[in-house]
Each structure stands twice: as structure tokens, then as C-alpha cells.
Amino acid sequence: MRRRVKITGIGPVTPAGIGRDAFFRGINEPVSRIRAIKRFDPGAGPFVGAEVHDFDLGEFAPDENPRRLSRHTQFSLVAAMLAMRDAGLAPADVRGLTPLVVTGTSIMDFEKIGRGMETVMKKGVRYAASQGSIMYEASVANVAGKIAQWLDTPARMLTMQTSCCSGLDAVGQAFEQIAAGQAEFAIAGGSECPLSYYPLLGFNAAELSPATDENPERLCRPFDLWRTTGVLGEGAAMFVLEPASSPRPALAWITGYGFANDPDSQTALGLTDALRIALANAQRRIEEVQFINAWGTGHRFIDANETYALTRLFGARLNEIPVSSIKGAIGTALGASGPIQAASTALSLHHGILPPTVNWETPDPGCPLNLSPQPRRIQAEIAVINAHGLSGSNSALVLERA
Template identity: 35%
Template sequence: MSAVRQERVPVITGIGVVAPGGVGTKAFWELLTAGRTATRAISLFDAGSFRSRIAAECDFDPAAEGLSPQEIRRMDRAAQFAVVAAREALTDSGLELAEIDPGLIGVSIGSAVGCTTGLEEEYVVLSDGGRRWLLDPSYAVPQLYGYMVPSTMAVEVAWACGAEGPVSLTSTGCTAGLDSMGHGAQLIREGSAEIVLAGATDAPLSPITVACFDAIRATSPNNADPESASRPFDLNRDGFVLGEGAAVMVLEEREAARRRGARGYAEISGFARRSNAFHMTGLKPDGREMAEAIRDALRQAGASAGDVDYINAHGSGTRQNDRHETAAFKRSLGERAREIPVSSIKSMIGHSLGAIGSIEIAASALALRHQVVPPTANLHTPDPECDLDYVPLTAREHAMDAVLSVGSGFGGFQSAMLLRRGETA
């Protein structure tokens, strides 16, 4: 008679964050709970010619964050974010990597736009400011090929922690941060790794990215008042605000974390994805695919709508997304949706594309730890079609055992993850 295999439950034991408003998990959580916004006029380049000239920038000094001159020269800004966040997460976890078989350490990183900053900077140099069609490769930095291959960011994190197990890069647009966390959790569940550095990073604040979102009029043109430009679920919203940043978390198997006395922020209990196969940027108003992802995540966790205590929404601040998401909550959770507090941290730190899903998971885990729901900043006049409890303006103390975090991305991607307050919390 064969022995019954014990379920392997992934638990978050370390968190590292690089976000607008302050580098590090402590600064990140303080900004969220204070309801402060980190959106401002773009300072990383001259944005004077663009329709939307605002963003949520990270005040990031790579040397001050411990990166060497060689690392700074080698890595794109997004890769720098990821490595700094990974190092903070490892320190927070209390792991001694020297005592762990490197073949049991994995890395799962997400990104929507890869090394956009480095690629654009190099194009400007090689093309002489866009004046030459034929580029002169002799002016290129040796790292240019690495900028063109997004997986180099996952490799940098692997080098930083000595990982010799599974290493991967997930690029599924704005759900990449959720999807990379889901993949990392699966590596733990199936026993492919004992430790996984999972998260996402993006540094998309460059002229080409701003121009692309300008062209489809997706970003807010509220240049006169950048602090209040990101307004998820508000009747007067006029588009999302670009951001940048990274979050990386240490995932471990629950029993192993318990044996070493680790502090667990949250257990990853369920994760599911769907696609609408409909439109590159459009969303169906009924929210069916997101609702199905939510139901599947709950099913995997053995949970019901009544178990969800808080929803960390995608909440981008576009009319299409906010109404689609509201419909998805009602469709998947029924009347319970009206009783659950929901909020969007994009109101404070903008939308960092692929990175934001992992940053929101970090916020969800911290909400469980501190039993506080971050607010939706700038929500003064609720959209009547978004008629749920969107926690306007002020953080709220709230008893929580389970948090649902969702994401929606161009291409029709829809992802949902359920976190539970773990026994080691």
C-alpha cells in the first residue's frame, strides 16, 4: 500500500519591493497605509511633447542600493530593480543560502516590456538620435544583446542568489507579475524546487512607451494635477498613470518553513488564468473570463465566496477595466461581492505593467500580516456602475484570513490568486 503524499503548500517568507514613493518594503507599506500618491510629472526624460506627461517614478539610486559599478553598467534599470528587491526578500526571509543545495533554488520573474529603457537608450545612440536608418553597431554597449533577451533579468536574479534550479521569465503583459508568482508556487507544489525567488519587474518609463499609450489614449492627460490623476473606480477618471518598480518574494514549502521557524506572510492557496480570445486591448463588459479565473482559484483553495475577506483589484483607472472588473466580482462572488472591501493600490503607485501584479501580491501579503486594507486614493465620486465597497481615501483595519488578488492584461489575459493567512504568520 503506497503512502499518501503530503500536500506541498507554498508560503511567502520574504518580501522585497522597489516602488514609487520609496525603496524597500517598509517605505512601500507606509505609503499605502497613509493613502499617499507617488504620481508626479515625468523627470526621467523630457516629456513635453506628449499628451500624458505624468508617471509614478521610483527614486532609485543603484549605487546606494548596493549594486556595484559593474552591475550598474551591465544591467538595465528593470534588472537592477529585480536584483535589489530579491536581495531584500532574501534578507527578510532569514535564509542562509550557503546551507541550501543550489540545485533546489529556483527563480520565476515576470516582465511585460523587458529592458525597454536600455534598448531605447541604445537605439538613440546607434541611430544618432534617430537621424540614421542604418545603425552603426560599433557604438553599441556589450550588453545590448542581453537587453534584447528579457530572460537575462531572471538570470541576474539567479546569479544574485546562486540559483541552479529552474529559472524562467514570464511575459504575459500586465498579468506577468501574478503569473510568475503562480509559476513559482507551482515549482514548490510539484517539488521541482525547495526555494523560489518569484516576482516581477518593469521600468517602462521611456519615450517609446509613453508614445504608445498616448496613441491609444489609455493614459491620463491630467498633467496639471498628477497627484490625483490615478482615480480607479471614480466617475471622473480619464485613464491610468504609468509606473515602474519591482517586487520579489521568497517562496518555500510550508513544512520546511515551519521547521526552520520562518515567519510566513501568507500561503498561496489557489491560482488560475483565463483568456478572452477577443481583442488585443478590449474587454467584454460581463467580466466572464476574470470571473472564471476567480472561481477556479477558489476551487483550488477549497474556498468559497464567503471565505474572501479583501480583494486587491486590478483597478487600472480606465472606464473599460473598472466596469469589467466590477462585473467579474459580482459574477463570481454573487451577493458576497457587496460585503467585501476592494481597493486599488494603482491609485497611489501607478501601473507598472508586468511588475504590478507582484507588487500587488506583496501588498496583499502585508495586508494579511497587518490586518489593514490599503485604500483607493483619489476616489471622491464613485462611478455608479462601480457600486462595491472600494475603500475610498483612507486605510481600514479589517480582520482577514484570505485575500484575493486579480489582474487583467492586454491580449485578454485574466489572472486570480488567493492568499491565506498561514499557520506560520
């Protein structure tokens, strides 16, 4: 028999706030944290993004060297520490449980890789040996590995790399392991830091990031008629997941998970199947969904296709279901976006407040969704979370109020 799985700890590290309470306050403010990024060569073009400011690894892990650890690994470690603290746990409390650590990150640390390459190019190949640690520190596997090391107990580790769905898939895979009785305790989520020179260049070239830095706080406009493209963000969110039998109270229940590819390269239309599978996994009817935390990057084409995918599943009832996208506030943190959405959704179910869709001002007739640029007080019982990634990946998670 499948077991019920609950979230007992939430650890967000985001531009809207670090820690559960700060994040919940911040994500419910109708404010964009997207700003111009000026630290790179201006000749490469304008860059914008939502950064995690005032982040200090030493505040949480004073023994760690921030110059050695990749920023996405720093985020994941602190997010795991915050999730454990939120659950009232210390590493010693999970010894003997063989904890499961599942994380999702879509790209390696290009800033660290780029610096290493530039050092060799400037000083010669004799300096390549000094860059050997980059192979370990910049890897996406080190995100989970550092958490497992911090737990200081035998653990099972799994790293997901499914583009922007990576983090939500990590949560879904951990959920499945606990539901099937193959794990008693898990830390799961996603971490991402794409706001470095080479990823920003690539996303700009692919028109997945704006070609201007004027009025940066207004550039990401999910589902708005005047939207153009998405904006990158950074951050992490980790969760403590446990079966119903654990003594800790539930903040929310994870009841379903699904994933699916896009059919015939039709961007984001695979969300219909991912949601259908997740709801079937949760043994819930489509009519029972009361809130949708949408992918909603603010990209003209992707937002329209996500809306169509939702319409195919929910039909005429879609305009009755409250929908939010948090990307206008904090951008798209690639593989970390899904877990950050899940953190927001779990807290929405817990407190009865849905986050605003920042910068949604002019409704698009092609995206007839029940959106609001202000937070809404609505007590929902069942919610779904969408994630879509390049190469046609799609994932969905069902959360229920505890």
C-alpha cells in the same frame, strides 16, 4: 499530495517605499506618488508616471554597474536581495537546493534599445557592434538571469511574458512547482520599468495614459465616477516561496492560482474564470473571501468590466467584501503590478490593515464596490488578487493569513 506553500520573504521596490516596512507604511498612506515627467521632449506631449525615487543600486550591490544593467533588472535584483534578507537568508544558505527563479516582465528595456538605435542612426552602422550587449541586457529574460547569477548556485530559471499578468503568473507558476514537489525553494515576482520615452508615447497614443500632466497626483482614480484612464508606474516585488516543511515562519500562505482568457474579446471579463479557478485550486468557497485586491487601473472601461466580472462571481455579497486598488497611489507597473499587489495583500493579512484606494472620491453607480480612500483596520483571513493584461490575459492568486 500537494504541499502547502508559504511566503517567507517579501522584497518590494516601489514608489511607495523600498523594503517591506517602508513599503507597508507608504502604501497605507492616502497619498499619490504620481508626478509629471519632464525629462523628455515636450513636443511629444505631456507625460506622467509613478517613479521609484532615491533608488541606488550601489547601496545593495556595490559591485554592479548601474550603467550596464537595465533598470528593470536592477529593480529585480534588489527586490530579490530584500526578499532573501527578509527571510533571514543569504545566497550561501540555498546552495544545494537548486533554487527556482521565476520572474515576469512585460516589455524590454526600451530606453536602452532606443539609445542604441539613436547611436547607430547618428554615427553609422559601424557603431552597431558596440551596441551588442543590448540584446542581453534589455531582454526580459535577464531579469531572472541576474538573480540566478547572484545566487551563485545551479538554479532553474523561468521568465513569464503574459502582458500585465506576467509577474502574478510568475508567482503562480512558482507556487505550483513547490506545491507539486518539483521545487523546494523559489524566488518569484515581477519587475518593470516602462517610464521611458517610447513606451510612454505608445501608451499615450493608445489612451492608456493621460493626455495631460496637470494635477498629476489626481489623474489616476480607480473606480471613481470621474476616472478617465490609467497611469504608468514602475517597480518590482519578489518573494521567497517555500513548502510548509521549511524552518522559516510564514508571512502568508499562497493557496490558489488561476488564469483565463477574456471571452470573445470582452476586456477583463475573464477575471471571473481566473478567480473561480484560483478558489477551486485553493479548495475555498466563494463565500469565504474576505478581501479583494483589485486590478483597478482607473481606466473607465476596464474598471467597469472588472466590477462586472466580480459581480458575476460574488453576486449580491460583493458589496460586503472590502476592496482596494493601490493604482491611485503608485500607478500601474505593468507586469510588476500583480506582485506589488500581492506584497501589499500579504502584509494586509499579517497586520490587519487594508490599503486605501487613493483618489476614490465620487462613487460610481456602475462600480458598486466596498472601497475606502483611507486605510481600514479589518482582520481578513482569505484574500484574492486580480491582474488583467492586454490581449485578454487574466490571473488571480489566493492568499491566506499565516
